[in-house]
Amino acid sequence: MPDHIMKAYDDDLAALQSMLSTMGGLAEEQLARSVEALTRRDTKLADIVIHADDRIDQMERAVEEKAILTIAKRQPMAKDLRNIMVAIRIATDLERIGDLAKNVAKRSHAISDPIPRRLTSGLQRMGQLAQAQLKRVLDSFAAADSEQAMEVWRHDEDIDALYNSIFRELLTYMMEDPRMIGACTHLLFATKNIERIGDHATNIAENIYYLVHGQPIRDERPKKDDTATTPFSPLNND
Amino acid sequence: MSNNALVKKRYAAERRFKAYGLAAIGVTTAFLLFLILDIAIKAMPTFFVHEATLTVNVDPALIDAANPVAGDYLGLTKKALAAQFPDVTSRGDRKALNGILSAGAADGLQQRVLADPSLIGKDVTVPVALNSGADLYLKGYATAQLSDRQKAWLDALLEKGVISKGFAWNFLLNGDSREPELAGIKGALIGSVLTIIVTLALALPLGVAAALYLEEFAPKNWLTDVIEININNLAAVPSIIFGLLGLAVFLNIFGVPRSTPLVGGLVLALLVLPTIIIASRAALKSVPPSIKEAALGVGASHQQAVFHHVLPLAIPGILTGTILGVARALGETAPLLMIGMIAFIVDVPKGFTDAATVLPVQVFLWSDLPEQAFQSRTAATIILLLLVLFAFNALAIYLRKRFERRW
Amino acid sequence: MNDMTPRTIFTPAPPRIIAERPAKVVAEGVNVHYGEKRAIHDLSISIPDKAVSAFIGPSGCGKSTFLRCINRMNDTIAGCRVTGRITVDGHDIHDRNLDVVQLRARVGMVFQKPNPFPKSIFENVAYGPRIHGLAKDKTDLERIVVESLKKAGLFEEVKDRMLQPGTGLSGGQQQRLCIARAIAVNPEIILMDEPCSALDPIATARIEELIHELKQNYCIVIVTHSMQQAARVSDLTAFFHLGNLIEVGDTDVMFTSPQDKKTQDYITGRFG
16 A cells, blocks of 8 residues: 555554554563463562553553544544554553453462462463464554454454363362362463453454454354353263 | 845845836836927917907998898908007008908807897997917017017007907817917817717627627637637738728728718727727636636526626726727827818818818828917817827726726 | 446445435436547446535546536537436436526536625525526515525525625635525535635535535535545545546445545545
8 A cells, every 4th residue: 555645644653553563562471471470370470460561551542642643633534544443442452451461460469379280281371372362463463464363363262162171170170179269260260361362362353354344344253162151060060 | 145145136136127117117207298298388379369359339331130141240340450549540551450360350249240130230349369470479479470560569459458368269169270260179079079989889889799709609610710810910900001991992882971970980990890809808708707607507598697797797898998999099090091081171070971080180180281370289189189088098997997896 | 226337336336325315317428528638437327316425536537527517517618528328317418308508407506616796695696596587576586585595504694785795705605605596596406516625614614514404405416625525524425536437435435444445545645
């Protein structure tokens, strides 16, 4: 796409883009660190993550301000308008991802007892998966590549499936050993948070699709997270 | 630094240019002033005239009440003058004394008596015209027309208060004459007016119609191009050619009476037609096309748009162009010479088919005559012609200012 | 109703507004030549009734030329030749039996520069009804003038100076006077050729509000250089480029997700 006749307009849009990529990098890092802090129950690292979240919040506000200013000054149309709207939405998603990462990190304070390795490995795998999704979706945003974004969108079901199995696993642990219920509940929330991060990544993917095509995705997203619909019966688990 | 020098140079150039302009205007104004002053000084004697006021006894013996036209009014006047100088008795002296009177000295008396026959037998006090030599002498000009005795008599009359100075109504109210003191420009003025009426009546409708058609309705093709070019060329044709054309066509082919305002007007109409067409087209063109579009936009036909909107807006411009064209026609001499408007005509024309002359031709005629008083009359006529032209221009400016519209 | 030509893209095909409203003006395969130069190439479009259609595009793209085809204003330009079929309510406007003056009474026009006649405000509006004999008598004429001025939202401002010259009004008032003048002859279609390009933003907003009200009763076609204006006032937007109709679509869609790259580049300010 050729440049705008007004160069400053291009500069405005480029500034938004670069703010978002910085924010995306931060969110990725926060996610990685929070999972690490939780699995190692490293409260120092957790505190770093919690403090760093303020920066993401600030950046979200900065993106919003920049977007509003650009709308007011340039009266964007068509793709430019979508670009700015999508930037605002992605910023919100990234800010939520930051919050969720902070939440995950916080739980390393709450879990005092050592967790069995078997449990943390599932968490780690899920963290890696979510991180990979987030990275891919941010790359596809930078390249305005809707195909890659659609890949991310379709692969969210992997995270859902993993979450599903961890959910069942944790249930089993809790039934086996009621002393584990506290720690497992925290872990359950943490995995749920990571699953939510995956959902935000798919949100971003949907926004990228809208940015490129000018229309929202019409299909239903494949979902593997059936924990909300599965009746819980401790007697009936496999 | 160099920048500063540049600025100074620029200011100097501006000042120089201004000085050139002022000098040019100064020179032109000087020439014009000199010309006008010269003419005005020369014309001065014509506008004032000395008259003797004499009491004349209308002797019934000389004026037959049954036929007052045939009376010897001049004789009566001469007698009244002689009564002023009882000591002048010899025949030669009497003749010399009568020599200070104009050939038309008794005209005023005759008119009074004809208007009121009851005056026959009574004393009537009337102004009596002096001849041009006497008039010039009284105005202080050196003149060879008078002897020393005649000058002495005039001085005596002046001393007695018989002679008075007044505005020369004669000049405005008389027709042409062989006698300079009697010659007036009324004939030429009326001739000019009649001629211009014919010119206007022909050229204005024809010119405006032609301009309207060419500007608004004519298809754009080579024929209209040719017509357009030729109209522009016609405007530049020397005026005498139009005179020849008038001679050949109007006089010889159509047999229009020669020397008349009718044929003069026809020729002048031909002369100003191109000017009027060009001026009218320019005026029509200057009406913004948006006005016409607006009219067409509400569903006016082309003709309605032109006649309701374009033409009314162009009229001030058309009138200005027409008046300037007519002013030019008013000052034309050459073409009129060709169609016989140069004849010596004493009577004031009463219609379009009476023989007539016009102001510029009158100037031409008088400028040729040897008498000193005619030189002055020539200058006076020029002044009158200029005044008429100024009046026309003033009218044009007034109309333009009055009807000018801003978009 | 959907005159698909290979050249023109419908966004999405065909626009909703055309499906919702009856088509008032339908052009099929219209070509316009100025002498040797082709100003419009094979243009087909349906213009809906009781809606605002906006023509946008860079200068010289043929949008004004096509607008002037609709009331055959191009007839007055020497060397301009229009081919193809344009119908208003299904009647061919180039029909021999159709009087062009009658057509122009049905298809009113408002021009780029406000061009009131240099006459009184009353005379400006009364001119059209008078030449078409729309008023029975003087009071009837006055009624038409007042109604037209009211519809144009100008009556309150000028009711005390109806006999003063229309050229003495402000630019925006003059343009509304021109709209009142167009309305006075009871047109069905109002063509507006960049009606706000000579006006300040407040006057522009007034005209836009007026256009919005007028679309209840008229088929309005507006040519504009302001994309924002097209986005604000129109229901249907058509993008012209180099004499081609590139893309037609619902305004909502055109300004958020146009399909054609040229349209996209133009409305986002990348060329033109």
